[in-house]
Structures are given as structure tokens and as C-alpha cells.
Amino acid sequence: MSSSLAVSTNLNLQAHPVDEVGIRERVARLATRSIKKASKVEGLKLALSMVDLTTLEGADTPGKVRQLCTKAIHLHSGRKDLPMVAAVCVYPTMVRIAREALQGTPIQVAAVATAFPSGMNPLAVKLEDTRYAVAEGAHEIDMVISRGDFLRGDYGRVANEIEQVKEACGKAHLKVILETGELGTLDRVRLASDIAMQSGADFIKTSTGKIQPAATPEVVLVMLQAISDFYRKTGKRIGMKPAGGIANAKAALNLLIMVREVLGPAWLTPSLFRIGASKLPNDMLMQLEKERTGVYQGLDYFSND
Template sequence: MIAKNTNISIPDFTLSPRIDQVGVEERASRFTKRSIKAETKKNGLLLTLNMIDLTTLEGKDTKGKVQQLCYKAQHLHDAYPGLPTVAAVCVYPSMVKIAKDALGTSGVKVAAVATAFPSGQAPRDVKIRDTKFAVAEGADEIDMVISRGKFLEGEYNFVFDEIAAIKETCGNARLKVILETGELVTYDKVRRASDIAMYAGADFIKTSTGKISPAATMPVTLVMLEAIRDFYYKTGKMIAMKPAGGISKSKLALHYLVMLQETLGTAWMNNEWFRFGASSLANDVLMLLEKERTGVYQSANYFSID
């Protein structure tokens, strides 16, 4: 069932570590007290751009919209020399081929949401077909959703098996598992779902679909980063992290980087191991970079809105 993890013994997920709400929120707020200046700030902003999964997930997505987004992914702001590209473009499976063609050899990955995104309310064979289609179209990464209903019913084996089945379907594509933390509500449940996802074969764990509020928060992300650290110590295997939704300001993105750095360390500080799922974050980062470079804020009119 779990091709890559056969040598790892599966723990009892009802015994996942408990999380103290007050404590984790206090710890998360400590990261926001770090004062990030000068070179550190500039490096952090460039890194943030390079970690973005530029996303469009709308019923009204069209070929034209996706193509324009893909151009933006490679040319964030050509007025500023030496900018990196974003990490990936995140679209529905039907748009994968269009994105793939538009991105060519740029190195920008194509991520596809699959498994009856965003609700996940579909039979397993439908989810597997959904995933197969996205992979066949050329998706480099699959963003799946867990069955939150089953999870809340306590059917942890069901959730585990489903993730494992999708992982098998993914082949070489990396699997991001979306917990939809806004529907799990408590930190204890976020931690338990993180553990299930990682042991079942997730390459990434991801907070949210972006369709539910609250989406990513710092404390939720911290709980997941600590789960990743514990998993790494137990198995030696690195798991990547993707907070998604609700991160639209560069200052907040820098706080996330501080949290990442001080929780998992430098090995995770690149887009192979950390992503921001966001659409409006890029422009805010660009505005701040231009401000650092020129000393003045420019109006939003100077930054493309794709």
C-alpha cells in the first residue's frame, strides 16, 4: 500500500501528541517579534517569491486566464532585474496541459488539485481517476484533499488508505495533502491529520484549499511544522510544508520564514520543502522589493495583476 514507506511502522494515530492551544499561539506570536532588516529582509523577500505556488482555482478559469498566469509566473516584474520565478502554478486538472505548454522549460512546476477538490466528497475510484488524469496531462505535483467527514467520524484508517492510494496513483508526481484545517478546527486534530498524511505517504502537507475560512494561520502551520520535525526524527524522511490561503502580505510571509527557519532549520528553506499557496502575495512582495531598491513605494498600477 505504501510503496515508499514500507519500512516505517505505523503508529496509533489516536495517540498523536496533544497540542496546548495557548502555548502554541504564544510561540507562534513570538516569531512575529523578530525584526527582519537589510540583507536578511531582501533575501527573505526573494525567497518568498521563489516559494510561491501562483494559484487560480475558479469555475471561470479559461485557457487565456491560465496562460496569462503562467507568463506572470516566469516574469514576475521584469523591471526588477534578477528576480526568481515562482515555484509552481496551481490549477484544476483540466488546465494542466495548457499550463504545462505555457511554462515550457522554465522550471516552474505545474500543480493540479485533484480528488474532487475542494470538498473531497466523491467515491475513491472517482478520486483516483481525477488524479490519474492530472498526472497523465503532465502535472508535476498533485494537491489532494483528505476526506474531512471521514476524519471527523474517526475513520482514520479510511483517510490513511485513501491518501496511500492516491500516492500510488501519483507515480513520480509529488503529493501534497490538504488537511483543510479550517474544518478540523482544533490543533489536536490538525496534528493527528498531519501524522496520518505523512505516514500514508504525503510528500507535502498543506493547510487549506483556500475555499474555507480560516485558511492558513501561523499557529496551525507551526503545529504542522512540529509534526514534520517529529516525523523526520522518527523516520529520517523530510516532508515539505505548504500553508495556503490568507497569506497576502510580505511581512506575514517573512514571519512564516522566521518560523520555518527556527523550527525546521535551513534544510527546509527552499521551494523544494516549503511553499506559499497564494495569489496576491507576489505583488505585495514585489512592491516591498521595489521600495527597498528605490526607497519609495510605487502605486499598485506599476505591478501586473495576473
């Protein structure tokens, strides 16, 4: 299907070479930051407030989504000092249920759209998918780029598609998923980030969670540096969302360290940094309970939702 395919005239494809060895070394050095005690507790709470609590299964049911929404509001029974998560992320047909369940809370509802996760559909279908999710009440749209077009070198088409999805979003925020696990090199991650930001992304996001590797620290660092350069040139703050493969509390804290040292404290807010995850919060809760009580508790004491 071919809607307007004119190459975005303003697309700037200036090369920003990325040195993989250098990226790995920087990641390793950032990982040596030692986060203890008060700093750890504060960091984990901050990270929890940035979570996009996600369920993206074909087997999702209204019941499961409602349960997830309850978790989003009350992360752990008996603890009143915990934040709510930033958003709940679901498929378009679950948006209405999530909206109802989260009524009266500041928690946002994000929907994946544009033929998530593969993006292998015509543009018109993707746009319709987006409009449907927005009409159902989604505050945020997580779209996927067409990796085929991108890898073929058809950057204009990728940019154009993002621009049109952005338009279809209306007031909803747009997160653009690069699916970095399919891009192959850090240079391409950088280029895809640049294209997404120039085409109207409010956030750039690493992965769908369906492909491995997903949000590796290397990929996150490259994307954060792209955001930093974009801000330096345009004054616009673009958000960042690593998603997929963030295994534990330490990995989450490492993400905060990266954001702090690459973009600065202005980005340490759920309005500019999100962590896409489903199982991750329980590990963070376990660490918080350990800091509170001095002992680790078994996984059975944390609700699976």
C-alpha cells in the same frame, strides 16, 4: 464506493497533545523577529521562489492560465534579479495549457485533484481525477483529505485513501491538504498531519483557500512541529505548504522565520517549503521595489494576473 478499506496496519495514532495557548505565545514571539534591509530583500526573494502561483476559479480560462504562467516566469517587468516562482497550481483541465506555457522553465505544474475542494466524491472518482491530472502532465498533485471520515474518527479510511492517491500519482509529488479550517482544533490538525505523513504525503498543506480560516500561523506552527517529529523518528523530510489567507509580505516573512526556527535551514528550499498564493506576490514585489527605490509605488504598477 468501497475499494479496499483495510485500515493501514502501520498507522501510528499516538497522541501528541498541542497546547493552544502555548502555540499562540510561540507564534507571537516568532512574530517579534525583526527583518530589515538585506535580510528583508533576501527573504522576500526566497519567499517568491517558493510560491505556488495559483488560480482555482470556475471561471478560469486558458488565457488566464497562460497569463499566470507568464507572471510565474517574469514576476515584475524590468527586474532581472528576481527568481521564478516554484510552481503554478491549477485545475486538472488546465494542466496541459500550463505545461505548454511553462515549457523550458523549471517551474512545476501542480494540479488540485480528488474532487477538490470538498473531496465529496467516491474514492474511484478521486483516483480517476488524480490519474487524469498526472496524464495531462502535472508534476505535483494537491489532494484533499476526506474531512467527513476524519472527523468521524475513521482514520484508517483517511490513511488508506491517501495511500491509494499516492499510488495513482506515480512519479508526481503528492501534497495532502488537511483543510484545517474544517478540523476545529489544533489537536486534530496535528493528528491529520501525522496520518498524512505516515500515508505517503510528500508535502502537507494547510488549506484549499476556499474555507476560512486557512493558513493561520498557529496551524502552520503545529504542522511544522509535526514534520519535525516525523523527521526525528524516520529521517524523512516532509515538505510544508501553507495556502490561503497569507495576506502580505510580512506574513510571508513570518512563515520563513517559523520554518527556520522550527525545522532549520534545510527546509528553506522550494523543494520542501511552498507558499500557496495568488495575490500575495504583488505585495512582496511592492516591498522589494520599496527597498530598491526607497518609496512605495501604487498597486497600478504591478500586474494583476
